[in-house]
Amino acid sequence: MTDTPDTARDYRDTVFLPKTDFPMKAGLAAKEPAILERWARLGVYDALREQRAGRERFILHDGPPYANGDIHMGHAMNKILKDIVVRSQSLMGKDAPYVPGWDCHGLPIEWKIEEAYRSKKLNKDEVPAAEFRAECRAYAAKWVAVQRAQFERLGVMGDWDDPYLTMNFDSEATIVGELLKFAESGQLYRGAKPVMWSPVEKTALAEAEVEYEDIVSTQIDVAFEITDAPNAPELIGAHAVIWTTTPWTIPVNQALAYGTKITYRTYTIGVSVNAGVGTDVFADAALKQLDGRKILIAESHSDVLKSELEARMRALWGNNGGIRLMTLDDDKAYSGRQLEGVLARHPMADRYPNTFFAKPRPFLPGEFVTTDAGTGLVHMAPDHGEDDFALCKEHGIDPVFAVDGAGMYRADWAWLGGQGSVINKKFVASDGPICSDLRAAGALLAASDDFAHSYPHSWRSKAKIIFRATPQWFIPMDGAQTRFSTSLETNGIGNAASPQPFASSEVEKPFSNGATLRETALDAIERTRWIPVRSQNRIRSMVEGRPDWVISRQRAWGVPIALYVHRQTGEYLADPAVNARIVEAFQAGGADAWFGADHAALLGADYDLADYEPINDILDVWFDSGSTHVFTVEKRYGEGVRANLYLEGSDQHRGWFQSSLLESCGTRGRAPYDAVLTHGFALDGKGKKMSKSLGNVVDPLKVIGESGADILRLWVAQTDYFDDVRVGKEVLAGTGDTYRKLRNTFRYLLGALDGFDDAEKVAVGDMPELELYILHKLGTLDVELRAAAEAYEFNRYTRALTDFANDDLSAFFFDIRKDSLYCDAATDPKRRAYRTVLDILFHALVRYAAPIIAFTAEEVWQARYPSEDGSVHFLEWPELPALPGDDAISTNWADVRALRTTVTEAIEPYRREKTIRSSNEAAVTVPDMPLDEAALAEVFIVARVTQDDALTVTRTDYAKCGRCWRHLPEVAVDGALCDRCASVVA
Structure with missing residues (x-):
């Protein structure tokens, strides 16, 4: 030690302070677009497919949004949650493709075109149908492009170059092919039942x-x-x-x-x-x-x-x-x-x-x-x-x-x-x-x-x-139905003639096992994993009580119900050869092929067109989206393959979840999914439904432009999204605080690991107990995160990750070991052990965080491992070092941490009174000594710890080291060096 201080010496150049160019200020709004460009340049999605070829596949089938406007917070929440699921499955080593898609047919798009007509005082019915449909197609294509860019800006990774669109010719051909499967199995009838009807839009509506x-x-x-x-x-x-x-x-x-x-x-x-x-x-x-x-x-x-x-x-x-x-x-x-x-x-x-x-x-x-x-x-x-x-x-x-x-x-x-x-x-x-x-x-x-x-x-x-x-077309839920023609001839007293039953054969039980569509769907519900579990009761009750499926619409923009009905008997034609020609025509020309078809050619030589009426009603758009599993999952990954997961808002129990279930059960006898995850709705900060009229809409595009997509991603991951969630300035401010703490953790790790290489590593068996304890905590975290990811509970996942970063690392481990990091010699075994654990923590935490804050994780990884062709998203779940099986370390250090909290609380009043300005100035007595005096002093960050009957706090009389600022017995006067610092400086 030194007996007298060197008042002229500044020891800052001898202290090993963390060094990194990684900024504390995120600047996400400016950085994220550049990261997106880099991912596109590298082809990260396609590269992952090549890397994971042959691995266990995980398919999240994307529920199609309507292509008819800018995305809203519900869209953002849904897509981000899907991306977190896909990235976490990829992190766990699976081949997790994600094919985004859009609903391009139906009333929402058609209505927008009609609104444009009305604004010009034009009548839609006076416009040629082909021209009107072309305008609908162009409108949908425009918004697909807009929404694609907006979804990509959220950091959603997927096959954006080859999404599925229900208006693609192949999609339309597949949709009509699925309809014709129902027809050939006798699962269609035309009847005059009361349906929900919009007099304004002049069409039947689905419940959804x-x-x-x-x-x-x-x-x-x-x-x-x-x-x-x-x-x-x-x-x-x-x-x-x-x-x-x-x-x-x-x-x-x-x-x-x-x-x-x-x-x-x-x-x-x-x-x-x-x-x-x-x-x-x-x-x-x-x-x-x-x-x-x-x-x-x-x-x-x-x-x-x-x-x-x-x-x-x-x-x-x-x-x-x-x-x-x-x-x-x-x-x-x-x-x-x-x-x-x-x-x-x-x-x-x-x-x-x-x-x-x-x-x-x-x-x-x-x-x-x-x-x-x-x-x-x-x-x-x-x-x-x-x-x-x-x-x-x-x-x-x-x-x-x-x-x-x-x-x-x-x-x-x-x-x-x-x-x-x-x-x-x-x-x-x-x-x-x-x-x-x-x-x-x-x-x-x-x-x-x-x-x-x-x-x-x-x-x-x-x-x-x-x-x-x-007169509408129906898929029966309970087997045979009375089929009706659509004659509306009056009987002379103002009463329409009674609908006449079809002469076609009836099908009491359309499935080989003798079950009806309702029974098959209810059985499939039982065989599906529902997340949360309570959502199973909701869809079950809906399927139990739902009427027959009304699949016809009296509109123009959609896939036509491509059937021929006999003009005399009212029976629809279910000839596989005719149906094959219909599907082939759709493959070549899409749905428009029906409206301008040579029907005589499609019917072929066996049938006279004069005997048959082509149906021009279009399909319920829910039948379109209910068929997406066929041309997205099966056609890309093989016949019979079904999605591991469907993930949408709770309203889709009566919408996409149900239409997909019924379509697949009617044609394949099973559900198209193994599991279904339901999330709630995004409400404003006060828990109210967002509405333009109320002025409480939170625009995700504005949030991204101001704060960055990672803030939205972290918000989604933090919420209990199985229920409705709140979002507003205060909520996002809280998310921002969480993000800053996580970012600060990574910044500290990057700085503390400056210059670290494999030669500095210390074997686990040679590490101090504190390092072993932290590795035990990391192992516990690893198990918890994997379980949460497999359960799709990312609020639990995020909470565990942030709690570990804040409580176990920043407030405990980093706080204790900063003295060793700054002041120990570079070759000191304790400092080397600490940095070895920091390296393990870095590799684990950056992977854990990647599915949540995708942009920041990439920035962190590139800050330490800059590479032209590397990405954090190529990495897999971390492999942690094997630890001694003795749980005594964890138990003992849990006691140490509890005592540390008690000591810190006891010192705090003295700090407020400025009797003690820093905990390093405190001398404490404790009734129990779970570690030796020197180790406890280091953990408590105090000058001295001794044992006595009660916990006491006094100001130490030890002098302060001029380099490490610790108050130690060997320092003669303030400013002199302790033994360790003298050795390092020498």
Whole structure:
């Protein structure tokens, strides 16, 4: 040691401070594009395919977004999560290709072209179909290019040069080929069931294309006069009252439904005058018709239904100068069974004799009828309700197709023909034409425009939809179905002819094992891994209760339902030779080949085109996307190969997950995936849905431009994405803090490893306990990260990684060993052991981080190993050194760390009071000594540790070394050197 300080000497040049050009300020927004360019130049994706050829393959099949606008935060979250999965699987040594794709057909794109037409006051129907379809194709191609660049900017690695597009000719040929497989196996029928229909877009919609919004509707109570009642003749002349929130369905009414287990009662309507009011209460002829009328409604406890009906009646009629409505003298109760055989008259029967409205309306038993709302009697319009359709079909009552595709009553309809639209609030309002006519006929008991409820809307046009029976093509869920032709010839009284059944052979059980499509799909659900587990119940319940799949759309931009239907029998042609020619034509010319086809040539010599009608409806776009596994997975990787994972938002349980499941089960008898991962939605920082109108949209492109993609990537990885997640300025600021800590860890490692080479390495068996303990912790982390990656729990993965970097390394290991790193001799075994462990940590951590912060990991790797053709993403999961199997080190050092925390907390008050400015100035006593005094002093970063009954802290009287700044007993005066530093300087 030195007895006196060399006051003129500056020892900084003798201290081994970390040295690196790696900047603390990330500047990601500027750096990342250059890294992307380098990856493209190196062909990292293709190089990985070559390197991993023959390895176990992991296929994440990309769910196709619509090519119709800039990406939003939901897109960014989804694509980043997919990329993290793919990169982590690649890190684990697998061949993990990723083929991005796009949905290019369908209403969202077609609607955009129509909007452009409308802005120019052009009518889409006046534009040649081929020209319109070409515009749709060009629009989709434009946005594919835009979104591709935006997804790549997120750091998503994939086959961007050869993505799949549903509008590629090969894709369209495959899609129609899959449709024809359903046709050949008898799994198609054409029927006139009610489907969700958009009068604005003039097409059927899938459930996944529908969203629900709260609205206020008109509710009405309508009286149907009973004309026959075999089991209760006294009911003849009474009026059965129904309640509905869709007044526009009354002109299409064909029956009334009752509950067999419900008790009904008749009441008599009376009109009275408040005392002292002398107005003529019957000046209103419509009101006069109601006085003394006997009505039939369900009997409910406490007369709830009766009182609710009274309230609704007053809403329509008001006090009218002192008038109030009340029910008088309860008449008689009837069981539901007594209503069997009852007939009623439509309210418009007298006004429109010898038409559809003149036919008696039967009472039908309906299990769905309840007394929860309304009157306990339900009017039946089989054109416009699933329950209505099923019950009426059971009793031989068919749809009449009164409402056209635009929501207007067809021109030849006796009542309100050519009028509408039925979704127009004014048209169906209490003072609109429907209610006005019912009131004049004495059939309107009550009406108000105040019924609040949830109602389905088209997610594209945002307009209300209706249930409407139209001829559509269906895939049956439960085996054989009655097939229908689409004749709409009228029968002379305004009623469309009943759809006629097909003459083709029926298929009770389309699969070799005797299962229906629903049964096959439910079995496939059981055989699939669902992440999180609770999502299995969601899709199971949806498949259990879903109706037959409506696959037809009345639009222009899509894959046509390329079938020929016999004009006389209505049977579709299922000839494999004809179908092969159709697929071949699509391969050459895409879907347009059908619309301009030489149909006689496609039919061939065995069939006469005069006998067959080519179908021009297009396929539901969900059938398109449900078929992507065929032309993306099977065609690239082999017939029978299926994806390891599908990964999309939770809304896809009724969308892509389900359409893919049904398509694959219908053609292959199994699911197209081994596992399905569901994530939630991205909400704003307060947990609200993002909306332009609310001004709370977080634009991922703006975040990337300001902070870089790695911040978004880290945010995604940190979230509990199995549920809805929040993103906003505060959330991203927190992510930024996490990122800076990780970056600082790598910067420290790079600096501390400056000049390190293999010659400096120390064998594990020669390392101090602290180094062995850290390697044990690294091994534990390694197991945790691999398990988290295999479980796709990257929030757990990221938390474990960042906690290790912050708590085990920066706040503990690095803090303790910085003295050795800075001040020990370069050849000192402890310093060499420390740097050896830092090298192991570097190689492990940069790999662990690569799937999450892909750009930064590349920057870190290149900072230490600059290379023209190297990349961190070529690396595989780290191989850690074998450690002694003794767990005593971990247990002992866990005790040391706990004691270190206690000591640090005890010193802190003295630091705040400035009695002790640095922990190096402290002398402490502790009751337990898990290490020797010198080792504990180094771990606690204090001057001295001794043992006593209690923990105490005092200021040391040791002098401070002028080089290492430690207070040590051998330093005579402040500024002199300790023994170690004197030796190193010498």
